[in-house]
Amino acid sequence: MSTRRLLPRPVGLVVVTALAALLLGGCAAANEASDAGGMPGIGGPDVGYEEAPVAEDGGGLGGDFGGEQSGDADAGDRSIVTTGYLYLTVDAPLEAAADAVAIVERVGGRVDGRQEYAPRESSVMSDAGGAELVLRVPADRLTATLEKLKALGEVEELQLSSSDVTREVQDIDARVTALRSSITRLLALQDAAATVEDLIALETAISDRQAQLESYEAQQRYYAEQVGLSTVTLVLGSPEVAPVDEPDTFLSGLVTGWEALVAFGSGLLVVVGVLLPWVLALGLIGLAVLLIVRAAVRRRAAPSASAASVVDDAD
Secondary structure (H helix, E strand, O other): OOOOOOOOHHHHHHHHHHHHHHHHHHHHHHHHHHHHOOOOEOOEOOOOOOOOOOOOOOOOOOOOOOHHHHHHOOHHHOOEEEEEEEEEEOOOHHHHHHHHHHHHHHOOOEEEEEEEEOOEEOOOOEEOOEEEEEEEEEHHHHHHHHHHHHOOOEEEEEEEEEEEOHHHHHHHHHHHHHHHHHHHHHHHHHHOOOOHHHHHHHHHHHHHHHHHHHHHHHHHHHHHHHHHEEEEEEEEEOHHHOOOOOOOOHHHHHHHHHHHHHHHHHHHHHHHHHHHHHHHHHHHHHHHHHHHHHHHHHHHHHHHHHHHHHHHHHO
């Protein structure tokens, strides 16, 4: 049985015509997308362009971009921000501060903050002063620089912490690359703009993307500096204000208790010395008031006694 007559001739023509129309429509859509080039400007500033995707977790672009690279990257390719805190007890804090600045500057670092406290002398205790420095040290020289800084005195406390910002850096780098390519294509379309509306739309899109690019480039510079230069807060204190070591033996406990007793006695003497002038002044005022009151009472009692004696004589 022949199958050539399964469809009526009019129905077959309709099906063929519909298929041809679909094919022509698909070709036309593909040509329009190719001519538009995925760039804004012709027909509106937002046509055919998608902003760089933002990862909800704060990391790389898209779903796997940046995440896999961060996980598989070598240690040398990772972006690590290191911060530290170092407390030293030194005999001359101000001189040690100058030595610390010289050490950091020799390795290519710098000082971002510096506070110095002058020596103080009193009858109770003497203080050789102190200093606090915020140092920026090249990350690849951090370990060696810390060893030199620790040699300035006795280490009381040292803390180091690291933060991995590899995904953030990769994310920003990808956004900068995408925005630069977008601006280049927009500038090319700007020369071929046919109408004033298209030119205005292109200029608006270029201005927006240029502002975004400058913001991301600023973030690039910030991360580059944070990764390249570690931040170390250095505190230099004198032996008089050094942290007290916790006693761990009977002898050290006895010494600690004696020092605490001496410190308490010294503090008590200071308090007594401060209050003694006030006590003396208040005592003198109280004595004067008491004498005045007694004199007044005696003056009032004298007339009463005289009147009583007169009455007795009359009787």
